[in-house]
Amino acid sequence: MTDLLRQLRAEMTSLLDCFSAPAVLLCADYSVLAANQAYRRVFGDGKPLQGRRCYEIMEDAGYACRQGGNHCPLDACQSSGTGQHVVHSNTSGNAQIDLYPIRNDSAKVVYFLELLTLAPQLTALPAPAMVGNSPAWRDVARLIRRAAPSDAAVLLLGESGTGKELAAAAVHQASHCRNGPFVAVDCSGLSETLFESELFGHEKGAFTGAHSRKTGLVEAADGGTLFLDEVGDIPLSLQVKLLRLLETGHFRRVGGVEPIRSQFRLVSATHRPLEKMVAEERFRQDLYYRLNTFPIMLPALRERLEDVPLLAEVILQRLPVARGLHLHADTLELLRRYNYPGNIRELRNILERAALLADDVWILPEHLPTNLQYLSVQESGPASSLTGRQPIPGVGEIIPLADLEAQYLRWARGNYGGDRRGLAQRLGVSERTLYRKLDALRSNTGHAVES
Ligand SMILES: Nc1ncnc2c1ncn2[C@@H]1O[C@H](COP(=O)(O)OP(=O)(O)OP(=O)(O)O)[C@@H](O)[C@H]1O
DSSP: OOHHHHHHHHHHHHHHTTOSSOEEEEETTSBEEEEOHHHHHHHOOSSOOTTSBHHHHHHHHTOOTTTTTOOOHHHHHHHHOSOEEEEEEETTEEEEEEEEEEEOTTSOEEEEEEEEEEOHHHHSOSSOOOOOOSHHHHHHHHHHHHHTTSOOOEEEEOSTTSSHHHHHHHHHHTSTTTTSOEEEEEGGGOOHHHHHHHHHEEOTTSSTTOOSOEEOHHHHTTTSEEEEETGGGSOHHHHHHHHHHHHHSEEOOBTOOSOEEOOOEEEEEESSOHHHHHHTTSSOHHHHHHHOSEEEEOOOGGGGGGGHHHHHHHHHHHOGGGTTOEEOHHHHHHHHHOOOTTHHHHHHHHHHHHHHHOSSSEEOGGGSOHHHHHHHHHHOSTTOOSSSOOOOTTTTSOOOHHHHHHHHHHHHHHHOOSOHHHHHHHHTSOHHHHHHHHHHHHHHHSSOOOO
């Protein structure tokens, strides 16, 4: 390496370090001239990055342009001489790439500055494992294991929030396409006009605003899994286009003439009654049969309430806001009694909210939504399995304040799951004040308040 090149690299690296996102300077042959700290942290494998091709480095990270069916911004920049902005999708998520030409004093493009914005999933773990232990859940897990290694199109059915998307990811991860991309398409969010260009991509100039060629999601799924979520929401007029793709394996970009082949494992999901929709001619029968080779019905959470403790524990561990928090036994008891119209998503939301409300390490019943707390008042009689939890005394009647305080203190001491220090904090008094008040109660009533 010449001294001049060494000096240039050092200066360029220092310049790139001004960016907090991964940034790299590339040569026309795709080799890395200099990379900043963030780029080295995300893509580094201990070996020097300089001189290696960007797509080889990115390939290890799982989203090489060529492998993922994405188009190469450097090629496009070389031919157009203008900056390129593309999103590359793959199994691990999306990377937005902004690539700018760097010119020499004769205005010739000599280097390319590439800035990467990584979608959160890119740095996250693979899809979280699904958990459960109930008979209903074990049936689902068995079907997923059966279907995954085959090529059969899997149709996941079940209410919203039952875990269909997670099940689709589990099929992908246990299939022979696991090293390819997992591309999820939310069919309910696609308007008729967007449907074709999102799914099939478009050529430059295909319509007003199509400034560059765009790779569609179907092409991005080549070699992996295409997950059509909410497939029951696709309007009839578009169902025929999807059917054609599934029948032939070919499609054309909008504005393109060349048929393009994409080979993918098909998994779809819906909460809609597809069979009924077929009978009512709202969903094409031929498409239904094409999607429904291997149906799997995800049970509603109320049909597997015995899984709630395990699910709650796992979901809590996965919630950053819930780090270090525990579910009090009374809270768990209430969670087990609820019937979850919103299924696991609702359980997750309940836990996230409760975690934000918790003051110390315990998630208590009072941190749950009132309709769940109400379960305790309604259903906890003397035979309640709740550990001595009683409604707050004095509420609903007018009694002397001193009596109310005494009753409330007894209630709080008997129902609070933590230690005295925590209780004092919750009551907004010092520990000494709490001791004094509890002592006064003891001497006034002649029996211990201690639980
Ligand atoms: N078995 C499971 N173990 C742990 N977490 C789960 C499980 N099933 C679902 N979840 C969690 O529940 C939430 C909802 O799951 P998911 O989005 O897969 O449901 P869905 O059926 O696809 O919902 P929709 O039909 O509304 O799209 C997610 O946060 C997911 O991580």
